[in-house]
Amino acid sequence: MNGQNTEILDLWPTKLVKKKLENAEEANSELIKLIREWEKTNKSLTTDYRENNPFELDTPATNWLRSEVNQTIIEYLKAIGINFSVDWQIHGWANVNRTGDYHDPHNHPHCYLSGTYYVRIPKLPSTRRQRSDVRPNHITFYDPRTPFNMQSIQGDPYIDPEFTVLPEPGLLMLWPASLMHFVHPNLSEQTRVSISFNIILKWASHYLPSQ
Ligand SMILES: [Fe+2]
Structure with a gap:
């Protein structure tokens, strides 16, 4: 039990949201069709990420996804304790990873939040032999305070x-x-097909902390 004068603080946390969207199957097949259409005119959808923002389209699937992303941002802001109005825009792009494709470690400068919605994840055939530590199609996030594991104990x-x-x-x-x-x-x-997005804040002076 903590002593009456003991404060144990949770400083510099990193919040990450994982949310399984309900009834995604129909939207996913529509999103796959849309992305296939875009690929007919642009073979480099993933690297030309400033073009083809799916969140600007008015289709049932993209409207559904926009609303889910907006709702999730509201949940995130609430969870971190923001209790004033925040206005943002969503800048998204489709990622299509074929055999051997990957994204090397990176972050997303000049944005507030980033995210990904997963449309299709392939499964490896069980007959395929790989090294046991290979994790195809996974995503790994790294502790922003990397040195913290240097002295940590089980x-x-x-x-x-x-x-x-x-x-x-x-x-x-x-x-x-x-x-x-x-x-x-x-x-x-x-x-492997996904839609990534950046959340860019529409600036307001009340975002500034009082320091
Ligand atoms: Fe990314």
Whole structure:
């Protein structure tokens, strides 16, 4: 039991949202069709990420996804204790990873939050032999305070400097844009399809902290 004069603070936390969206199947097949259409005119959808913002389209699937992303941002802001009005825009792009494709470690400068919605995640055939530590199609996030694991001991929250997820279709993730992440290679013949986005704040002077 803590002593009456003991304060144990939770300083500099990193919040990351994982949310499985309900009834995603219909939207996912519509999103796949849209992305296939875009690929007919632009073979580099993933690297030309400033074009083809799916969140600007008025279709049932993109409207559904926009509303889910907006709702999740509201949940995130509430969870971190923001109790004033915040206005943002969503800048999104489609990612299509074919065999061998990956995204090396990066963060997303000049944004407040970043996220990804997973449309299709291939499964490796069980006959395929890989090294046991290979994690195809996973995403790994890295502790922004990397040195914290240097002296950590079993059971303390800083023991593992990375957090890895194998996403499934219908999963929406959201995190602070500064967080480094790595998308592991796709080793399947099937495509891995996702829609990533940045949340860019429409600036207001009341965002400034009183310091
Ligand atoms: Fe990213």
